[in-house]
Amino acid sequence: MELKIKDLYKSYDHGKTYAINDVSADFTPGIYGILGPNGAGKSTMFGMLTDNLRPDKGSITADGEDIYKMGADYRAKIGYMPQQQSLYEAFTAEKFLWYMAALKGMNRKDAREQIENLLEVVNLKEERYKKLKYFSGGMKQRILLAQALLNDPEILILDEPTAGMDPEERIRIRNFISGCAKDKIVLLATHVVADVENMAREILLIKNGKIVRRDTPQKFLAELEHKVYNVLVTEREGEEYQNSGARIISVTLTEKGHRLRIISADALKTGNVEEVYPCLEDVYLYWIDRE
């Protein structure tokens, strides 16, 4: 499967501002992390990719065919996990999956098999008869992921899958996602860098409706090698760094003073300087602040 977005535009105010502004990208099976701040345009792009919104201009094709012309044939190939919304609160987990399977037009035999399998995969077998209104945030995310996977989609679209989860649940759901992503195009939008740190084949940085950059995590990290430092400074030295326009990624208060994490092309001289290996959070902040 090849999914291709070409010259895509979408505005909500008749062309005054574009939530998606001239975006082109293509995807083959693998996990793609789509990172961007609030309002960058991630949900709008997903709206168009799931046939819930129509672009003002541009095209989206799946194996060369226009997805809007394919209609139901295209929708049968996708699984969509939206940002957490009010679910069908009075439904039990199992009933919700049956309902979603019916909406997806699945036959009873396939639905039964998939529901059993997915309740197991997302670790909700024991909660199958529990009403969704009693689910925690993390359990709701897991059942939403399960419904997205019901039709064994070729394209899986996940909008902030770890929102509202505690750290343990985040790890669990990341593992589910990387486990079920085989042979699928997985587009995962998040502003939590750790969500995609270890599993994304490529990262797309999106801001103000545009793809700012797209590359493999390895390439992004290599570019920042020998440019990231931890510097232990006094308060006054810390101010000097701030005033010098250095790119400070974080400030931590330690017993020995302020520890700054700084990205700099030049070697640093002030304070107790230690070069460190970059992480994807550095990459994200570096690129998102820069544009």
Ligand SMILES: Nc1ncnc2c1ncn2[C@@H]1O[C@H](COP(=O)(O)OP(=O)(O)OP(=O)(O)O)[C@@H](O)[C@H]1O
């Ligand atoms: N229905 C709408 N009507 C008007 N403007 C909208 C609508 N939906 C989104 N926008 C605007 O379009 C831009 C992109 O929003 P979008 O929700 O796609 O971003 P996002 O990256 O998904 O953000 P978040 O991470 O907060 O969900 C924002 O400026 C937003 O205010």
